[in-house]
Amino acid sequence: MKKVILTAILLSFIMVYANGQTxxxxxxxxxxxxxxxxxxxxxxxxxxxxxxxHYHINQRFVIGAGSGLSVYEKLLIPLYASAQFNIIKPRKLTPYLECNIGGSFATSKKANGGFYLSPSVGAQFSISRKLKMNFTLGYELQELERLKKYTDQYFHTEFKEELSHHSITLKIGLTY
Structure with a gap:
């Protein structure tokens, strides 16, 4: 039994090493x-x-994690998982589908982030062997909760306002 396990481990290391040479x-x-x-x-x-x-599972499927900045009326920091599917095998121009899903955090003390969803369709143009330019058209849903104040000479109040931002997005990017 020990020989089988040792052989399996040795073959795994050889496969990883051989794959690393490509x-x-x-x-x-x-x-x-x-x-x-x-x-x-x-x-x-x-x-x-x-x-x-990104981590490339194969030529057509890529998974990953991302973050960034989203500016609406408040600054939000989304943190999400990403999945990308290349419609065809990678070429000079490769169309793909991408979906990002996660949540966001607000930088303001009087606001909270919420759910984040961003599916998109895009095209990746190969500039060189290691550099690609991306163009995407997509949809973005960003939820936000903030504290609002209303004041006049007779009435003072604070209330929680829940916002759900929906937008059509246009993005340009570089993959390296």
Whole structure:
């Protein structure tokens, strides 16, 4: 039994070492900057900046984790899981589907982040062997809870306002 386990471990190390000698990259990083068209009230044009670390499972499927900044009326820091599926095998121009899901944190003391969802469709243009440019069109749902004050000469109150921002997003990025 010990010989079987030792042989399995030895074969695993040989496979990992042999796979490491190929030119396949298993990790990549994507930096995005983008804006959008707001579809909710109160209407705010969002700005997003994101950085995603990817692990390539195979040529067509990529998973990862990301974070960044989302600016609506408050600054939010989303933290999410990412999945990307290349519609065709990677070429000079590769279309893909991507979905980011997670939550966000607010930087203001009088606000809380919430649920974050961002499915998109995009195209990846290969600039060089290690550098690719991404263009995406997608949808973004960003929930936010904030404390509002209302004051006039007769009435003073504070209340919790729950907002759900919906927007069509346009992003451009670099994958390296």
């Amino acid at each position: 030119d396949k990259r298993h990790f990549s990083y994507t930096a995005y900057a983008g804006t959008g068209i707001s579809m909710s009230q109160p209407s705010r044009t969002p700005f997003t900046g994101q950085l995603i670390a």
